[in-house]
Amino acid sequence: MNKKWWIGSSIVVAALVIGYAFSRRYRLLNPHQLLEDIKQKFNGVESSFIVYTPERYKRFGVETQIYRGGITTNFDDYKEEYEFIADAYTGQLIDCIEVTHNN
Numbered sequence: 175m176n177k178k179w180w181i182g183s184s185i186v187v188a189a190l191v192i193g194y195a196f197s198r199r200y201r202l203l204n205p206h207q208l209l210e211d212i213k214q215k216f217n218g219v220e221s222s223f224i225v226y227t228p229e230r231y232k233r234f235g236v237e238t239q240i241y242r243g244g245i246t247t248n249f250d251d252y253k254e255e256y257e258f259i260a261d262a263y264t265g266q267l268i269d270c271i272e273v274t275h276n277n
Contacts (some may be wrong), residue, residue: 202228202262205241211265212258213245220248228262239263244273 209224224243231240239262246255255273260266 200263202239203265205262208241208260208262208265209243212243212260212267215267216245216247216256218247218249219245220253221246231259231268233268240268 205224205226205228209222213219213222222243222245224241226241228239228241231238240259241262242257242259244255244257246253253274256270257273258270259268261268
């Protein structure tokens with residue numbers, strides 16, 4: 175009976191660890207914190223925004239949830255505006271494009 179108890183306990187513990195790891199991997203990131211992390215990759219950030227509602231996104235056959243946002247930078251009255259797409263689970267910047275180029 176003691177051997178069965180250890181086997182059963184080991185299975186329960188393994189299931190809990192796997193469940194915890196799985197839930198951490200597929201948890202949406204906080205959009206505000208994600209925006210702060212992305213802003214660190216730019217210099218001279220003047221303003222920024224992020225859409226708090228994640229949306230489905232499919233690229234190269236891979237589907238995920240994303241957040242969309244934008245950043246405006248300013249260097250010596252030279253403004254550049256960017257829009258970005260970031261993975262809502264990992265925070266990885268998927269795409270970033272320059273929207274305007276003003277002097």
